[in-house]
Amino acid sequence: MSDMRLIVAGAGGRMGRALTRVISETPGAVLTGALEAPGSELLGKDAGVLAGLPANGILLSADLWKLSADADGILDFTVPGATIANVAIAAERGLVHVIGTTGLSSSDDAVIKSVTSRAIVVKSGNMSLGVNLLAALVKRVAQSLDESFDIEILEMHHRAKVDAPSGTALLLGEAAAAGRRIALDQHSARGRDGQTGARRSGDIGFASLRGGTAVGDHSVIFAGPMERIELTHRAEDRTMFAQGAIKAALWARGQKPGFYSMADVLGLNDF
Numbered sequence: 001m002s003d004m005r006l007i008v009a010g011a012g013g014r015m016g017r018a019l020t021r022v023i024s025e026t027p028g029a030v031l032t033g034a035l036e037a038p039g040s041e042l043l044g045k046d047a048g049v050l051a052g053l054p055a056n057g058i059l060l061s062a063d064l065w066k067l068s069a070d071a072d073g074i075l076d077f078t079v080p081g082a083t084i085a086n087v088a089i090a091a092e093r094g095l096v097h098v099i100g101t102t103g104l105s106s107s108d109d110a111v112i113k114s115v116t117s118r119a120i121v122v123k124s125g126n127m128s129l130g131v132n133l134l135a136a137l138v139k140r141v142a143q144s145l146d147e148s149f150d151i152e153i154l155e156m157h158h159r160a161k162v163d164a165p166s167g168t169a170l171l172l173g174e175a176a177a178a179g180r181r182i183a184l185d186q187h188s189a190r191g192r193d194g195q196t197g198a199r200r201s202g203d204i205g206f207a208s209l210r211g212g213t214a215v216g217d218h219s220v221i222f223a224g225p226m227e228r229i230e231l232t233h234r235a236e237d238r239t240m241f242a243q244g245a246i247k248a249a250l251w252a253r254g255q256k257p258g259f260y261s262m263a264d265v266l267g268l269n270d271f
């Protein structure tokens with residue numbers, strides 16, 4: 001099969017630059033376009049140079065319709081508004097759309113799912129093997145513990161992160177809720193402050209810390225009577241998120257239209 005031609009959306013961002021680097025090292029993948037926000041001062045700059053590589057001749061552009069004429073997939077780590085704008089074009093052009101953007105609302109998710117009868121979308125709040133294994137473990141542990149164990153999810157990220165809780169924290173919350181057979185949106189405690197009252201039994205709690213350059217730490221705490229279980233993942237580098245996203249694109253190329261997760265890509269659904 002020919003190399004998969006990939007567009008990086010958000011090419012000037014932290015993840016975009018990591019994606020450009022990892023694509024250049026990945027057999028079977030080639031960078032064919034670099035998308036940035038309209039009005040960005042990075043438009044026209046070379047994607048390779050921005051990523052710390054030799055120039056590759058791929059200049060940042062704000063025109064996805066034009067870029068997508070010669071592409072097979074788009075790796076999208078941007079902001080919710082941009083991702084939603086990209087969904088329709090990716091579907092129209094028949095591109096595999098790998099979505100790593102977090103902070104999407106439930107109505108954004110509905111828009112994404114609305115194209116998946118004809119388009120291939122892989123979406124995950126975290127593309128790393130470690131976090132997706134952690135999610136499988138969290139589901140399994142939550143299945144075994146009753147409500148005498150309170151579930152709390154703690155995350156820490158760098159000072160520039162704009163959404164909370166992180167997409168990963170929500171993914172882990174969904175895994176815990178699935179283990180408990182409850183709906184996360186009806187059993188969440190977010191943003192405690194002031195006279196909150198006692199903890200509601202059965203809730204899954206979220207807490208977010210922001211500071212420095214932390215790439216992403218997540219802990220799921222099962223706090224029971226007289227003992228606590230803590231499951232933790234610490235990301236040390238964005239490279240493995242980029243590797244996961246590229247793996248997802250290469251995997252998805254052979255799939256039927258549909259909505260897929262990293263658990264599908266990594267074969268973790270029966271874990």
Ligand SMILES: NC(=O)C1=CN([C@@H]2O[C@H](COP(=O)(O)OP(=O)(O)OC[C@H]3O[C@@H](n4cnc5c(N)ncnc54)[C@H](OP(=O)(O)O)[C@@H]3O)[C@@H](O)[C@H]2O)C=CC1
Pocket residue numbers: 009010011012013014015016035036037038040077078079081082099100101102103124125126127128167241
């Ligand atoms: N699923 C996963 O594994 C991971 C997900 N993420 C998520 O990915 C997203 C990006 O993270 P990060 O790279 O750190 O953030 P950055 O802010 O560094 O990068 C986002 C980039 O998207 C650009 N952008 C904004 N609007 C558009 C647009 N309309 N079209 C194209 N590009 C646009 C921004 O440009 P400008 O600065 O000019 O606005 C910026 O360059 C976040 O939601 C983050 O949570 C991050 C790591 C891993």
Ligand SMILES: O=C(O)C1=N[C@H](C(=O)O)C[C@H](O)C1
Pocket residue numbers: 102125126157161165166167168169215216217235
């Ligand atoms: O914004 C980030 O940096 C990250 N975002 C993702 C999230 O919201 O969970 C994944 C990772 O934790 C880094």
